[in-house]
Amino acid sequence: MYKQTDDNRQGMYEGVIACYLAEYIDSEEFWGVIDDHIYADHETVLEFIKWVTEGSSNPLGWLEAIYSQDLISACPKAYD
Numbered sequence: 001m002y003k004q005t006d007d008n009r010q011g012m013y014e015g016v017i018a019c020y021l022a023e024y025i026d027s028e029e030f031w032g033v034i035d036d037h038i039y040a041d042h043e044t045v046l047e048f049i050k051w052v053t054e055g056s057s058n059p060l061g062w063l064e065a066i067y068s069q070d071l072i073s074a075c076p077k078a079y080d
Contacts, residue, residue, distance in 0.1 A: 012038050013048050021067060027074035035076075042075055 016038070020030045034040050053068040054061040 009038070009040060009044075010048060013040070013045060014052075017049075017052075017063065017067075017071070020071065027070050030071055031074060031076055046072060046075060 013034075016025075016030055016033050019025050019033075020027065025033065031042075034042070034045055049063065049068050049071050050056055051058045052061050052063045053065055054063065055065065
């Protein structure tokens with residue numbers, strides 16, 4: 001499904017989500033890191049968040065829906 005480059009980028013997304021879950025950053029800061037440090041396309045990140053959400057098409061989804069929804073709703077609309 002993904003190339004190695006995508007796998008590396010997904011690892012960065014997972015790291016930032018882990019910081020969010022540990023409450024080191026909030027959902028707005030999450031998107032700040034995505035924009036200012038990882039330079040990732042929002043649609044790609046949103047797809048990843050949905051993919052790792054429990055109950056998604058990914059049988060190994062690990063992100064609880066409440067956190068997923070918070071991150072998705074905090075996505076800056078100017079870039080969508």
